[in-house]
Amino acid sequence: MxxxxxxxxxxxxxxxxxxxxxxxxxxxxxxxxxxxxxxxxxxxxxxxxxxxxxxxxxxxxxxxxxxxxxxxxxxxxxxxxxxxxxxxxxxxxxxxxxxxxxxxxxxxxxxxxxxxxxxxxxxxxxxxxxxxxxxxxxxxxxxxxxxxxxxxxxxxxxxxxxxxxxxxxxxxxxxxxxxxxxxxxxxxxxxxxxxxxxxxxxxxxxxxxxxxxxxxxxxENIVNKFDKDIFSVASDNMFLLLNDLRNYSHTLSCFAFGDSHHLVIERNKADENLLIQYLSRHKNLSVKKIEPTIEDCFMQMLQSEN
Ligand SMILES: Nc1ncnc2c1ncn2[C@@H]1O[C@H](COP(=O)(O)OP(=O)(O)OP(=O)(O)O)[C@@H](O)[C@H]1O
Missing domain, CATH: 3.40.50.300 (P-loop containing nucleotide triphosphate hydrolases)
Incomplete structure:
Protein backbone atom coordinates (compact mmCIF):
# COMPACT_ATOMS: atom_id res chain seq x y z
CA MET A 1 0.00 0.00 0.00
CA GLU A 220 21.75 5.06 -7.98
CA ASN A 221 19.36 5.00 -10.96
CA ILE A 222 19.42 8.79 -11.19
CA VAL A 223 23.20 8.67 -11.43
CA ASN A 224 23.18 5.69 -13.85
CA LYS A 225 20.83 7.53 -16.22
CA PHE A 226 23.37 10.32 -16.63
CA ASP A 227 24.61 9.86 -20.20
CA LYS A 228 27.35 12.49 -20.44
CA ASP A 229 31.05 12.61 -19.56
CA ILE A 230 32.21 14.69 -16.61
CA PHE A 231 35.63 16.12 -15.86
CA SER A 232 36.78 17.70 -12.64
CA VAL A 233 39.10 20.56 -13.63
CA ALA A 234 41.19 22.85 -11.43
CA SER A 235 44.03 25.36 -11.91
CA ASP A 236 45.66 28.33 -10.17
CA ASN A 237 43.12 30.72 -11.68
CA MET A 238 39.68 29.23 -11.13
CA PHE A 239 37.79 32.27 -12.40
CA LEU A 240 39.61 32.38 -15.72
CA LEU A 241 39.35 28.58 -15.91
CA LEU A 242 35.55 28.71 -15.58
CA ASN A 243 35.39 31.21 -18.46
CA ASP A 244 37.72 29.13 -20.61
CA LEU A 245 35.78 25.93 -19.92
CA ARG A 246 32.47 27.58 -20.72
CA ASN A 247 33.93 28.77 -24.05
CA TYR A 248 35.30 25.32 -24.95
CA SER A 249 33.63 24.06 -28.14
CA HIS A 250 32.44 20.71 -26.66
CA THR A 251 31.11 22.11 -23.36
CA LEU A 252 27.48 21.38 -22.53
CA SER A 253 27.73 22.97 -19.08
CA CYS A 254 30.31 23.88 -16.50
CA PHE A 255 29.85 24.93 -12.89
CA ALA A 256 31.92 25.43 -9.76
CA PHE A 257 31.83 22.40 -7.49
CA GLY A 258 33.75 22.71 -4.22
CA ASP A 259 37.39 23.37 -5.11
CA SER A 260 37.14 22.29 -8.77
CA HIS A 261 34.90 22.91 -11.78
CA HIS A 262 32.72 20.17 -13.21
CA LEU A 263 32.74 20.16 -16.99
CA VAL A 264 29.98 18.23 -18.76
CA ILE A 265 30.58 17.02 -22.31
CA GLU A 266 28.57 14.84 -24.72
CA ARG A 267 29.60 11.18 -24.14
CA ASN A 268 32.75 10.16 -26.02
CA LYS A 269 33.09 13.57 -27.61
CA ALA A 270 35.86 14.62 -25.26
CA ASP A 271 39.52 14.04 -25.94
CA GLU A 272 41.30 14.66 -22.64
CA ASN A 273 44.58 15.55 -24.38
CA LEU A 274 42.91 18.14 -26.60
CA LEU A 275 41.22 19.63 -23.53
CA ILE A 276 44.57 19.87 -21.72
CA GLN A 277 46.08 21.47 -24.82
CA TYR A 278 43.20 23.97 -24.98
CA LEU A 279 43.85 24.90 -21.33
CA SER A 280 47.65 25.13 -21.75
CA ARG A 281 47.81 28.73 -20.48
CA HIS A 282 46.75 27.53 -17.01
CA LYS A 283 49.31 26.78 -14.29
CA ASN A 284 48.94 23.73 -12.02
CA LEU A 285 46.21 22.37 -14.24
CA SER A 286 44.47 19.21 -13.13
CA VAL A 287 41.95 17.38 -15.37
CA LYS A 288 40.27 14.20 -14.09
CA LYS A 289 37.43 12.19 -15.57
CA ILE A 290 34.98 11.48 -12.75
CA GLU A 291 31.72 9.67 -12.03
CA PRO A 292 28.68 11.96 -11.74
CA THR A 293 27.11 12.78 -8.38
CA ILE A 294 23.42 13.44 -7.73
CA GLU A 295 24.26 17.16 -7.79
CA ASP A 296 25.73 16.83 -11.30
CA CYS A 297 22.52 15.10 -12.43
CA PHE A 298 20.40 17.79 -10.81
CA MET A 299 22.39 20.60 -12.46
CA GLN A 300 22.10 18.89 -15.83
CA MET A 301 18.30 18.51 -15.43
CA LEU A 302 18.02 22.20 -14.54
CA GLN A 303 20.05 23.08 -17.63
CA SER A 304 17.73 20.99 -19.83
CA GLU A 305 14.63 22.57 -18.17
CA ASN A 306 15.90 26.07 -18.95
N1 LIG B 1 3.17 32.25 2.75
C1 LIG B 1 3.77 32.56 1.60
N2 LIG B 1 3.45 33.69 0.92
C2 LIG B 1 4.05 33.99 -0.26
N3 LIG B 1 4.99 33.23 -0.85
C3 LIG B 1 5.36 32.10 -0.21
C4 LIG B 1 4.78 31.70 1.04
N4 LIG B 1 5.34 30.52 1.42
C5 LIG B 1 6.22 30.20 0.44
N5 LIG B 1 6.24 31.14 -0.52
C6 LIG B 1 7.05 31.11 -1.77
O1 LIG B 1 6.75 29.91 -2.44
C7 LIG B 1 7.94 29.34 -3.02
C8 LIG B 1 8.14 27.95 -2.45
O2 LIG B 1 8.44 28.08 -1.06
P1 LIG B 1 8.62 26.84 -0.07
O3 LIG B 1 8.85 27.39 1.30
O4 LIG B 1 7.52 25.89 -0.26
O5 LIG B 1 9.97 26.20 -0.64
P2 LIG B 1 11.15 25.40 0.06
O6 LIG B 1 11.69 24.48 -0.97
O7 LIG B 1 10.67 24.80 1.33
O8 LIG B 1 12.21 26.50 0.37
P3 LIG B 1 12.71 27.12 1.76
O9 LIG B 1 13.66 26.12 2.32
O10 LIG B 1 13.35 28.39 1.33
O11 LIG B 1 11.46 27.31 2.60
C9 LIG B 1 9.06 30.30 -2.69
O12 LIG B 1 9.23 31.15 -3.79
C10 LIG B 1 8.55 31.06 -1.49
O13 LIG B 1 9.10 32.36 -1.43
Whole structure:
Protein backbone atom coordinates (compact mmCIF):
# COMPACT_ATOMS: atom_id res chain seq x y z
CA MET A 1 0.00 0.00 0.00
CA UNK A 2 1.09 3.56 -0.59
CA UNK A 3 1.69 5.49 2.62
CA UNK A 4 1.41 8.83 0.82
CA UNK A 5 -0.28 9.64 -2.51
CA UNK A 6 -0.02 13.08 -4.01
CA UNK A 7 -2.18 13.67 -7.07
CA UNK A 8 -1.78 16.72 -9.33
CA UNK A 9 -1.27 19.23 -6.52
CA UNK A 10 -0.75 22.90 -7.33
CA UNK A 11 -0.36 25.77 -4.91
CA UNK A 12 0.11 29.48 -5.59
CA UNK A 13 0.58 32.39 -3.20
CA UNK A 14 -1.02 35.63 -4.33
CA UNK A 15 -0.23 39.14 -3.16
CA UNK A 16 -1.38 42.47 -4.64
CA UNK A 17 1.66 42.68 -6.88
CA UNK A 18 2.53 39.09 -7.79
CA UNK A 19 1.56 35.44 -7.90
CA UNK A 20 4.12 32.82 -6.89
CA UNK A 21 3.65 29.25 -8.06
CA UNK A 22 5.07 27.16 -5.22
CA UNK A 23 3.82 23.78 -6.51
CA UNK A 24 3.05 23.09 -10.14
CA UNK A 25 1.02 19.90 -10.73
CA UNK A 26 2.96 17.60 -8.40
CA UNK A 27 2.20 13.87 -8.29
CA UNK A 28 4.12 11.41 -6.13
CA UNK A 29 3.64 8.03 -4.45
CA UNK A 30 5.54 7.00 -1.35
CA UNK A 31 5.39 3.37 -0.29
CA UNK A 32 4.82 2.17 3.25
CA UNK A 33 8.15 1.72 5.04
CA UNK A 34 10.11 3.87 2.58
CA UNK A 35 12.71 6.46 3.54
CA UNK A 36 11.91 8.96 0.80
CA UNK A 37 13.87 12.16 0.15
CA UNK A 38 12.56 15.35 -1.42
CA UNK A 39 15.69 17.06 -2.66
CA UNK A 40 15.77 20.64 -3.87
CA UNK A 41 17.17 24.12 -3.24
CA UNK A 42 15.60 26.92 -1.17
CA UNK A 43 12.28 28.04 -2.62
CA UNK A 44 11.75 24.83 -4.63
CA UNK A 45 8.39 24.20 -2.93
CA UNK A 46 9.35 21.55 -0.36
CA UNK A 47 7.80 23.24 2.70
CA UNK A 48 4.56 23.99 0.84
CA UNK A 49 4.18 20.30 0.02
CA UNK A 50 4.97 19.26 3.61
CA UNK A 51 2.44 21.75 4.99
CA UNK A 52 -0.26 20.37 2.68
CA UNK A 53 0.53 16.80 3.80
CA UNK A 54 0.57 17.89 7.44
CA UNK A 55 -2.96 19.33 6.89
CA UNK A 56 -1.98 22.89 7.80
CA UNK A 57 -2.19 24.31 4.24
CA UNK A 58 -4.82 23.75 1.55
CA UNK A 59 -3.80 23.04 -2.06
CA UNK A 60 -5.46 25.14 -4.80
CA UNK A 61 -5.82 22.10 -7.06
CA UNK A 62 -5.31 18.35 -6.61
CA UNK A 63 -5.53 15.99 -3.69
CA UNK A 64 -3.34 13.97 -1.35
CA UNK A 65 -3.91 10.92 0.80
CA UNK A 66 -2.05 9.63 3.80
CA UNK A 67 -2.72 5.95 4.52
CA UNK A 68 -5.83 6.40 2.39
CA UNK A 69 -7.11 9.37 4.40
CA UNK A 70 -7.75 12.54 2.42
CA UNK A 71 -5.74 15.54 3.66
CA UNK A 72 -8.79 17.81 3.49
CA UNK A 73 -11.75 15.58 4.42
CA UNK A 74 -9.96 13.40 7.00
CA UNK A 75 -7.46 15.83 8.47
CA UNK A 76 -8.24 14.79 12.07
CA UNK A 77 -7.39 11.13 11.36
CA UNK A 78 -4.20 12.19 9.61
CA UNK A 79 -2.97 14.36 12.46
CA UNK A 80 -2.93 11.29 14.74
CA UNK A 81 -1.00 9.23 12.19
CA UNK A 82 1.78 11.67 11.32
CA UNK A 83 4.69 13.19 13.17
CA UNK A 84 5.56 16.53 11.57
CA UNK A 85 8.81 18.39 12.07
CA UNK A 86 8.44 21.77 10.35
CA UNK A 87 11.35 23.58 8.68
CA UNK A 88 12.11 25.84 11.56
CA UNK A 89 11.80 23.52 14.56
CA UNK A 90 8.48 24.07 16.28
CA UNK A 91 9.88 24.08 19.79
CA UNK A 92 8.79 26.42 22.55
CA UNK A 93 12.03 28.28 23.19
CA UNK A 94 11.10 29.33 26.74
CA UNK A 95 10.08 25.84 27.83
CA UNK A 96 12.68 23.34 29.00
CA UNK A 97 13.56 20.20 27.06
CA UNK A 98 11.32 18.09 29.30
CA UNK A 99 8.47 20.62 29.24
CA UNK A 100 8.50 20.69 25.43
CA UNK A 101 8.28 16.92 25.27
CA UNK A 102 5.53 16.78 27.92
CA UNK A 103 3.60 19.45 26.02
CA UNK A 104 3.59 17.44 22.77
CA UNK A 105 2.75 14.24 24.67
CA UNK A 106 -0.22 15.96 26.34
CA UNK A 107 -1.59 17.27 23.02
CA UNK A 108 -1.73 13.67 21.80
CA UNK A 109 -3.20 12.46 25.09
CA UNK A 110 -0.19 10.34 25.95
CA UNK A 111 2.82 10.49 28.28
CA UNK A 112 6.58 10.43 27.87
CA UNK A 113 6.68 7.18 29.91
CA UNK A 114 4.15 5.42 27.67
CA UNK A 115 6.21 5.94 24.51
CA UNK A 116 9.70 6.16 25.98
CA UNK A 117 10.83 3.08 24.03
CA UNK A 118 10.47 4.74 20.65
CA UNK A 119 12.33 7.91 21.58
CA UNK A 120 14.79 6.54 24.15
CA UNK A 121 17.79 6.31 21.77
CA UNK A 122 17.36 9.93 20.74
CA UNK A 123 16.08 11.38 23.98
CA UNK A 124 18.84 9.80 26.09
CA UNK A 125 21.31 12.09 24.33
CA UNK A 126 19.50 15.23 25.45
CA UNK A 127 18.07 13.97 28.75
CA UNK A 128 21.09 15.26 30.75
CA UNK A 129 19.92 18.74 29.68
CA UNK A 130 16.23 18.15 30.37
CA UNK A 131 15.95 21.31 32.50
CA UNK A 132 17.62 23.55 29.91
CA UNK A 133 15.40 25.88 27.90
CA UNK A 134 15.01 24.79 24.27
CA UNK A 135 16.21 28.23 23.13
CA UNK A 136 19.58 27.56 24.80
CA UNK A 137 20.25 24.24 23.02
CA UNK A 138 22.72 23.74 20.16
CA UNK A 139 21.33 23.13 16.65
CA UNK A 140 21.96 19.39 16.89
CA UNK A 141 20.25 19.13 20.28
CA UNK A 142 17.25 21.17 19.10
CA UNK A 143 16.96 18.80 16.17
CA UNK A 144 16.93 15.75 18.47
CA UNK A 145 14.34 17.33 20.75
CA UNK A 146 12.14 18.29 17.79
CA UNK A 147 12.35 14.72 16.48
CA UNK A 148 11.50 13.33 19.93
CA UNK A 149 8.46 15.65 20.04
CA UNK A 150 7.37 14.52 16.56
CA UNK A 151 7.66 10.87 17.66
CA UNK A 152 6.04 11.04 21.08
CA UNK A 153 2.63 9.79 19.89
CA UNK A 154 4.06 6.81 17.91
CA UNK A 155 3.21 8.11 14.42
CA UNK A 156 3.16 5.73 11.46
CA UNK A 157 4.54 8.41 9.14
CA UNK A 158 7.20 11.04 9.78
CA UNK A 159 7.22 14.27 7.76
CA UNK A 160 10.59 15.93 8.34
CA UNK A 161 11.03 19.25 6.58
CA UNK A 162 14.74 20.10 6.27
CA UNK A 163 15.66 18.58 9.63
CA UNK A 164 19.40 18.89 8.98
CA UNK A 165 19.55 22.45 7.65
CA UNK A 166 21.95 24.54 9.72
CA UNK A 167 23.05 21.55 11.77
CA UNK A 168 26.74 20.61 12.13
CA UNK A 169 28.08 17.69 10.00
CA UNK A 170 28.48 15.28 12.97
CA UNK A 171 24.88 15.85 14.12
CA UNK A 172 23.70 15.50 10.51
CA UNK A 173 25.37 12.08 10.29
CA UNK A 174 23.95 11.00 13.64
CA UNK A 175 20.50 12.15 12.56
CA UNK A 176 20.55 9.96 9.44
CA UNK A 177 21.60 6.99 11.59
CA UNK A 178 18.53 7.65 13.74
CA UNK A 179 16.29 7.81 10.63
CA UNK A 180 17.64 4.45 9.43
CA UNK A 181 16.73 2.93 12.80
CA UNK A 182 13.22 4.43 12.75
CA UNK A 183 12.73 3.05 9.25
CA UNK A 184 13.75 -0.42 10.48
CA UNK A 185 10.95 -0.10 13.06
CA UNK A 186 8.46 0.23 10.19
CA UNK A 187 7.97 4.01 10.18
CA UNK A 188 7.55 5.61 6.74
CA UNK A 189 9.70 8.73 6.46
CA UNK A 190 9.39 11.63 4.03
CA UNK A 191 12.34 13.95 4.54
CA UNK A 192 13.35 17.06 2.63
CA UNK A 193 16.85 18.43 2.28
CA UNK A 194 18.77 20.96 0.22
CA UNK A 195 21.95 18.85 0.75
CA UNK A 196 22.53 16.68 -2.30
CA UNK A 197 24.94 14.39 -0.42
CA UNK A 198 22.02 13.24 1.76
CA UNK A 199 20.20 11.91 -1.33
CA UNK A 200 22.26 8.70 -1.26
CA UNK A 201 20.97 7.92 2.23
CA UNK A 202 17.37 7.63 0.99
CA UNK A 203 15.62 4.59 -0.56
CA UNK A 204 14.18 6.79 -3.31
CA UNK A 205 14.32 10.48 -4.04
CA UNK A 206 12.38 13.13 -5.93
CA UNK A 207 14.32 16.09 -7.31
CA UNK A 208 12.23 19.26 -7.07
CA UNK A 209 12.80 22.75 -8.49
CA UNK A 210 10.43 25.68 -9.08
CA UNK A 211 7.50 23.63 -7.81
CA UNK A 212 8.07 20.84 -10.34
CA UNK A 213 9.34 17.29 -9.86
CA UNK A 214 12.24 16.77 -12.26
CA UNK A 215 12.73 13.05 -11.58
CA UNK A 216 11.78 10.31 -9.09
CA UNK A 217 13.95 7.23 -8.75
CA UNK A 218 16.47 5.28 -6.66
CA UNK A 219 19.52 7.53 -6.09
CA GLU A 220 21.75 5.06 -7.98
CA ASN A 221 19.36 5.00 -10.96
CA ILE A 222 19.42 8.79 -11.19
CA VAL A 223 23.20 8.67 -11.43
CA ASN A 224 23.18 5.69 -13.85
CA LYS A 225 20.83 7.53 -16.22
CA PHE A 226 23.37 10.32 -16.63
CA ASP A 227 24.61 9.86 -20.20
CA LYS A 228 27.35 12.49 -20.44
CA ASP A 229 31.05 12.61 -19.56
CA ILE A 230 32.21 14.69 -16.61
CA PHE A 231 35.63 16.12 -15.86
CA SER A 232 36.78 17.70 -12.64
CA VAL A 233 39.10 20.56 -13.63
CA ALA A 234 41.19 22.85 -11.43
CA SER A 235 44.03 25.36 -11.91
CA ASP A 236 45.66 28.33 -10.17
CA ASN A 237 43.12 30.72 -11.68
CA MET A 238 39.68 29.23 -11.13
CA PHE A 239 37.79 32.27 -12.40
CA LEU A 240 39.61 32.38 -15.72
CA LEU A 241 39.35 28.58 -15.91
CA LEU A 242 35.55 28.71 -15.58
CA ASN A 243 35.39 31.21 -18.46
CA ASP A 244 37.72 29.13 -20.61
CA LEU A 245 35.78 25.93 -19.92
CA ARG A 246 32.47 27.58 -20.72
CA ASN A 247 33.93 28.77 -24.05
CA TYR A 248 35.30 25.32 -24.95
CA SER A 249 33.63 24.06 -28.14
CA HIS A 250 32.44 20.71 -26.66
CA THR A 251 31.11 22.11 -23.36
CA LEU A 252 27.48 21.38 -22.53
CA SER A 253 27.73 22.97 -19.08
CA CYS A 254 30.31 23.88 -16.50
CA PHE A 255 29.85 24.93 -12.89
CA ALA A 256 31.92 25.43 -9.76
CA PHE A 257 31.83 22.40 -7.49
CA GLY A 258 33.75 22.71 -4.22
CA ASP A 259 37.39 23.37 -5.11
CA SER A 260 37.14 22.29 -8.77
CA HIS A 261 34.90 22.91 -11.78
CA HIS A 262 32.72 20.17 -13.21
CA LEU A 263 32.74 20.16 -16.99
CA VAL A 264 29.98 18.23 -18.76
CA ILE A 265 30.58 17.02 -22.31
CA GLU A 266 28.57 14.84 -24.72
CA ARG A 267 29.60 11.18 -24.14
CA ASN A 268 32.75 10.16 -26.02
CA LYS A 269 33.09 13.57 -27.61
CA ALA A 270 35.86 14.62 -25.26
CA ASP A 271 39.52 14.04 -25.94
CA GLU A 272 41.30 14.66 -22.64
CA ASN A 273 44.58 15.55 -24.38
CA LEU A 274 42.91 18.14 -26.60
CA LEU A 275 41.22 19.63 -23.53
CA ILE A 276 44.57 19.87 -21.72
CA GLN A 277 46.08 21.47 -24.82
CA TYR A 278 43.20 23.97 -24.98
CA LEU A 279 43.85 24.90 -21.33
CA SER A 280 47.65 25.13 -21.75
CA ARG A 281 47.81 28.73 -20.48
CA HIS A 282 46.75 27.53 -17.01
CA LYS A 283 49.31 26.78 -14.29
CA ASN A 284 48.94 23.73 -12.02
CA LEU A 285 46.21 22.37 -14.24
CA SER A 286 44.47 19.21 -13.13
CA VAL A 287 41.95 17.38 -15.37
CA LYS A 288 40.27 14.20 -14.09
CA LYS A 289 37.43 12.19 -15.57
CA ILE A 290 34.98 11.48 -12.75
CA GLU A 291 31.72 9.67 -12.03
CA PRO A 292 28.68 11.96 -11.74
CA THR A 293 27.11 12.78 -8.38
CA ILE A 294 23.42 13.44 -7.73
CA GLU A 295 24.26 17.16 -7.79
CA ASP A 296 25.73 16.83 -11.30
CA CYS A 297 22.52 15.10 -12.43
CA PHE A 298 20.40 17.79 -10.81
CA MET A 299 22.39 20.60 -12.46
CA GLN A 300 22.10 18.89 -15.83
CA MET A 301 18.30 18.51 -15.43
CA LEU A 302 18.02 22.20 -14.54
CA GLN A 303 20.05 23.08 -17.63
CA SER A 304 17.73 20.99 -19.83
CA GLU A 305 14.63 22.57 -18.17
CA ASN A 306 15.90 26.07 -18.95
N1 LIG B 1 3.17 32.25 2.75
C1 LIG B 1 3.77 32.56 1.60
N2 LIG B 1 3.45 33.69 0.92
C2 LIG B 1 4.05 33.99 -0.26
N3 LIG B 1 4.99 33.23 -0.85
C3 LIG B 1 5.36 32.10 -0.21
C4 LIG B 1 4.78 31.70 1.04
N4 LIG B 1 5.34 30.52 1.42
C5 LIG B 1 6.22 30.20 0.44
N5 LIG B 1 6.24 31.14 -0.52
C6 LIG B 1 7.05 31.11 -1.77
O1 LIG B 1 6.75 29.91 -2.44
C7 LIG B 1 7.94 29.34 -3.02
C8 LIG B 1 8.14 27.95 -2.45
O2 LIG B 1 8.44 28.08 -1.06
P1 LIG B 1 8.62 26.84 -0.07
O3 LIG B 1 8.85 27.39 1.30
O4 LIG B 1 7.52 25.89 -0.26
O5 LIG B 1 9.97 26.20 -0.64
P2 LIG B 1 11.15 25.40 0.06
O6 LIG B 1 11.69 24.48 -0.97
O7 LIG B 1 10.67 24.80 1.33
O8 LIG B 1 12.21 26.50 0.37
P3 LIG B 1 12.71 27.12 1.76
O9 LIG B 1 13.66 26.12 2.32
O10 LIG B 1 13.35 28.39 1.33
O11 LIG B 1 11.46 27.31 2.60
C9 LIG B 1 9.06 30.30 -2.69
O12 LIG B 1 9.23 31.15 -3.79
C10 LIG B 1 8.55 31.06 -1.49
O13 LIG B 1 9.10 32.36 -1.43
Missing amino acids: NAIEIINISKTYKSKTKTITALNNISLEIKEGELFGLIGPDGAGKSSLFRILATVLLPDVGSAKILNYDVIKNFKNIRKLIGYMPGRFSLYQDLSVEENLKFFATIFETTIEENYDLISDIYKQIEPFKNRRAGKLSGGMKQKLALSCALIHKPKILLLDEPTTGVDPVSRKEFWEILKKLKSQGITILVSTPYMDEANLCDRIALIQNGKILDVDLP
